[in-house]
Amino acid sequence: MEFFNNHKKLFWAVFLFFGGLTLLVAILPALENQRNFRPLPNAEPLSDAAVKGKMIFIANGCVACHTQQVRNVDMDKTWGSRPSIAADYAGDHRIDVWRNTATLMGTERTGPDLTNVGLRQPSAAWNLTHLYNPRILVKESVMPAYTWLFTTTTKPNPGDVVINVPAEFRDDAGDGQVVATPEALQLLAYLQSLKQTKLPDGRPVPAFLYKKKDKVESGGSAKTTAFDGAALYATNCQSCHQPNGEGLKGAFPPLKGSPVVLNDNPEIMVNIIMNGYSGRIKEGYGPMPAVGTNNNLSPEEITAIMNHEKTSWGNNARAVTPDEIKKLVDLIKLQGTTK
Amino acid sequence: MCYSLAIIHLLFSAMLGKAFFSVHSVAGWTLILFFIILILLLATLYLYFRTSEIRSLAPGRKGEMDKRQLDEYISTLDKQQIDRYLENGKPSPGGKEPGVTRLAFAPFLLGITPGSFWGETGVLIMLVLLLLPVLAGVVVVIFKVGNILRQEREKQRLTEAGRFSEGLSTLSPAERETLLTQRRDALGYSLTQRELIGELAPEDEKGLLSNITSHAALPVVPVKKRAVKRPPIDPALARLVLAYIGCATFWLVVGTTVGEYLGIKFVAPDADHVSWLSFGRLRPVHTNMVFWGWASLGMLGLGYYIVPRVGNTPLASLRKGWYSLWLINAAVLFGSLCLMGGINNAGGEYREYIWPVMALFALALMITLINFLQTIGRRKPKEIYISNWYIVAAIIFGLVIVTVGYLPFWQDGLGETIVQGYYMHQAVGMWFMMFTLGIVYYFLPQQLNRPIYSYSLGILAFWTQILFYTVIGTHHFIFSSIPWWLQTFAIVGSVGMIIPVAAGTTNFILTFKGGWHKLSSSYTLPFFLVGVVFYFTGSMQGTAEAFRTTNLFWHFTDFTVAHSHLTMYGIISFFLWAGMYAVVPRLTGKEPPQILVGTHFWMALIGLLFYTVPLMYGGTLKGLLWIAGKPFIEGVTLMEPFWLWRAIGGSLMWLAHLFFAYNLYKMTAATRIKQKDYGILQQP
Incomplete structure (x- = not known):
């Protein structure tokens, strides 16, 4: 032809x-x-430190393993309270003359999604220790150790952020203290800034699709799904308090033998889970984030976690019921709104 | 095995997702009904033909045998039978008296024509249930009919033997004796084995014979054919092609060394704590180096050989060829250094090089495009051979893709992600795959020494690949905030990919047809075959991965990594090796050590399977675990053994590349034999 x-x-x-x-x-x-698309009206712009931190995040190719997108499917609920929408990325523009826009949505989840990590894990001590070597806190982790974001000094200056690294994880001889460099703090600021922006009131929240079907189908008996306390503990608590409940010396307090956990009155424990706690900073323990509120845990889930903590690692306290926890949680929420 | 696993998953999920088929729907049951009726119809037809055969057998032939028939039967006797007859004077018809069983059956199967009012699921189910025993009955009938047919034949054989025997006995003994003895002698005749070769010693005056084995011994591996001598290539062009292939091999070895180290890091994350060797920085170094360094240079090198050859004209400009080579090498070198230094283009796979680096690559493509177009413009044949369609189109696409991917005007916010989906998938499919197909369309017919099966299929695949492949980019972002219609469009395009892939595969396989025996005596064809197999399976796997339901358990997992290796390695790299092993001996006149080519082949293939199968299996399990809502860290522990297997497979692949590099060395530099050492052998 x-x-x-x-x-x-x-x-x-x-x-x-x-x-x-x-x-x-x-x-x-x-x-x-x-x-x-425009950014949501209540979206917070990144602080200067966070902007620099984002550049460190980009330079080190963190996007290879960490996504920043909550898909509109039920299995992604763990990573945010709502699916990501186009407006969430509308504020991203070209970085500079050399580099393209960075939505950092990613294509692989070798590590957890980071869309909401600033809410899920805001603790500075945890994040810095984890950056120094993830296996200090999560022994199964395969994330690289970013020791070059830290220096060692025998006399830390007053403003220095010192982190507590067990001897076996130190790259150097072990004398002196490990101090976070400004880069580490900037990266921390960026991670802490990663929070899902709430949709303006009245906007319908996009739905999560492919919901798990309830097992209760025939018979009609409203069986409540039994929550797996150990799994919930692993997802929400374990990275600080550790699988053995012993915490990390000088960073995160133990739950094993803890008077709060063993107390027959669950009030204080529920309060800490819902509101966080910073009462033991003087002892070297970092502040605890409001895990229950941040991660949208239901009273039933909190009950399962509490009962796991109360009966594991040699702890032997009275198990709590969903009903009494629900009352306490409702009370705390009520106080929160009246404040 | 894994593909069937994938397909089962696909079907299973399709049923869950209330997609196109379900046993709870009228459509589903109608489909089943349709198939049963179809089978019944086919069975009826089959039975009809078998029974008419019985009818034709039944009467048989009667009466005395004439001479011609007798001769005909004698010619079927063998030596032993004749001997026995001559001794005993009786034919030995063997076999027992058959017991005759007759089965009358009524064609009750006909007449099943469902009326239009039978649309209810219940009625359809009932029909299916009724038809199932009928179907079973038909099977029984088929066996019975077969049996009757066999018995009838046996019976007839016996009568014929009886008639034959009678016929023989009517002859006079002397007549019979001569007839049979003649036949026996004829059967006993054998050649002296020297009729054709004569008594002279063999001589090859025109040098037509090669591959002569003078000292036969049990070979460790079968000896493969050596490359056929071709008209000489311009040595300057040969140098250019070899330089491309050499550089490509260098980047292959370096790039997969990096990849191997990355695989080890999954097993030993504390292998080093050096910033420029950390996982996040090295991963793009690996991917980009094997993309732009190994595969791109390898393809272009083979392209520089093919384009002038099929145009039957010299290359327009050798100098431009060298410029392109230098530019791409520079791009890969600077790009890798930048990435290790923490300078990248901010996310997006295969788009990690910053634009000044990628501009070098684009410039090289531009120069090559001009060079190739000028060469094609000066071609001698009127037609443009299909290889050149694919190759030039791939370069045009490569340029468009890089331009669209790097221009900043449409990259704000989600625009970046939309372009990213387009960019990365087009780079894979429209640059690498398209170019490689062009290479296959040249080398596969050449290596098989037969024309490509169908030129039209190649053209169909060409245009449909452009139509469907271009639109499927966003299937990497299913369920993301990219517009839903765009995601759906990408899924539809992914399904459409069945057409070009099936057309291409059919074309290649049918080109092999009648030449399969050449596979075992060639060291290039096995590479082609593996490439073709992965072309089909790898591409179809991509289609399977694009669906919404499969995205639930495969997206974000290691399954994707396995898929990209199955395709970029199983298809592209295997085809490139095939082409290189075909072309380099032609350019240098030196053959690679065959046993090491075999080693390269098997290590690469087995390594690839060890790499991908565990990752696909583990990736699927991880996805299911995520769906079940298990803690994230359980997915990490789950993957540990599979990551170990990946590292093992990766090591095999890496070793295979060392063998390949050595083979290339043997085919080029190492075979320059010094005249001095060779002098004695050359004495007349």
Whole structure:
């Protein structure tokens, strides 16, 4: 055919065909998105430190293993209170003349999603220790150790942030104290800034799809799903308080033998879970985040966690019931709103 | 095995996701009904033909045998039978008297025509239930009919033997004797084995024979054919092609050394605490180096050989070829150094090089495009051979992709992600796959010494690949905040990919048809075959991964890593090796050590399977674990053994590359034999 034997016609056709489709599926949708979406009105801009921290995050290729997108499927509920929407990324622009926009949505979850990590794990001590070597806190972790973001000094200056590293994880001889460099603190600031922005009131929240079907189908008896306390503990508490409940000396207090956990009156324990706690900073323990509130734990889930803590590692306290915890949680929420 | 696993998962999830087929729906039951009726119809047809065969057998032939028939039967006797007859004077018809059983069956199967009012699921189920025993009955009938047919044949054989015997006895003994003895002597005749070769010693005056084994011994591996001598190539072009292949091999070895180290880091995360060797920085070094360094340079090198050859004209400019080579090498070198130094383009796979680095690569593509187009413009044949369609199109696409991916105007916010999906998948499919297909369309027919099966299939695959592949980029971001319609579009395009992939695979396999015996005597064809197999399975796996339901358990897991290795390694790298082993001996006149080519092949193949199968299996388990809502860290512990297997498979692959590099060395530099040492052998 004449058309196929004329290289100019053939390759122009190929170019235009491909170019047209490119316009249709890449360039036009991208331009459309740019035009249609603005950041949410209550979105907080990154602090200067966090902006620098984001650059460190980018430079070290963290996006290879950490996504920043909550998909609209039920299994992604762990990573945020709502699915991510286009507006969440609308504030991202080209970084500088050398580097492209960084939505950092990622394509692989070798590590956890970080969309909401600032709410889930805000603790400075935890994050810095974890950056120095993740296996100090999570022994199964395969994340690299970022020891080059830290220095060792025998005499820390007053403003220095010192972290408590067990001897076996020290790269150096072990004399002197491990101090976070400004880069480590900037990266920390960036991680702490990663929080899902609440949608403005009245906006419908996009739904999570592919919900898990309830097992209660026949019979009609409203069996409450039994929550796995050990699994919930692993997801929400274990990275600080450790699988053996002994915490980490000088950083996170033990739950094994803890008077709060063993107390027959669950009031204080529920309060700490829902509101966080910073009463033992003088002893060297970091402040505890409000895990229950941040992670949207239901009273039933909190009960399961509490009962796991109260009956494991040699602890032998009275088990609590969902009903009494629900009352306490409702009371705390009520106090929170009246404040 | 894994693909069937994938397909089972696919079907299973499709049923869960109330997709297109369900046993709870009218459509589902109608489908089952349809198939049963279809089987019944086919069975009826089969039975019809078998029974008419019985009918034709039944009457048989009667009466006395004439001479011609007798001769015909004698010619079927063997030597032993004749001997026995001559001794005993009786034919020995063997076999027992068959017991005749007759089965009358009524064609009750016909007449099943469901009316339109039978649309209710219940009715359809009932119909299916009724038809199932009928189906079983048909099976029984088929066996019975077969049996009758066999018995009838046996019976007929016996009567014929009786008639034959009678016929023989009507002859006079002398006549019979001569007839049979003649036949026996004829059967006993054998050649002296020297009729054709004569009594002279063999001589090869025109040098037509090669591959002569003078000292036969049990070989460790079968000896493969050596490359056929071809018209000489311009030595300057040969140097350019070899330089491309050499540089590509260098980046392959370095790039996979980095990859191997990354695989080890999954097993030993504290292997080092050096910033520029940390996982996040080295990962893009590995991926980009094997992409732009190994695969791209390898493809272009083979392209520089193919494009002038199929145009039957010299390359437009050798100098431009060298410029491209230097530019791409510079891009990979600077890009890798930047990445290790923490300078990257901010996320996005295969788009990690910053634009000044990628501009070098784009410039090289531009120069090559001009060079190739000028060469094609000066071609001698009127037609443009299909290899050149694919190769030039791939370079045009590569340029468009890099331009769209790096221009800043449409990259704010989610725009970046939309472009990223497009960029990374087009780079894979429209640059690497397209170019490699062009290479296969040249080398596969050449190595098989037969034309490509169908030119039209190649053209169909060409246009449908552009149509479908271009739109599937966003299937990497299913369930993300990218517009839902764009995601759906990408899924539909992924399904459409069945057309070009099936067309291409069919074309290659049918080109192999009739030439399969060449597989065992060639050291390039096995590479092609593996490439073709992975072309089909790897690409179809991509389609399977694109669905919404499969995204639930495969997305974000190590399954994706396995998929990218199955395709970029199983397809692209294997095809490139095939092409390189085909072309380098032609350029240098030196062969690689065959046993080491075999070692390279098997280590790469087994390594790839050790790498990918555990990752696919573990990745699926991890996805299911996430769906079950288990703590994230359990997924990490779950993967530990699979990551170990990956490291083992990766090590095998890496070793295979060392063998390949050595083979390339043997085919080029190392074989320059000094005239002095060789002098004695060359004495007349």
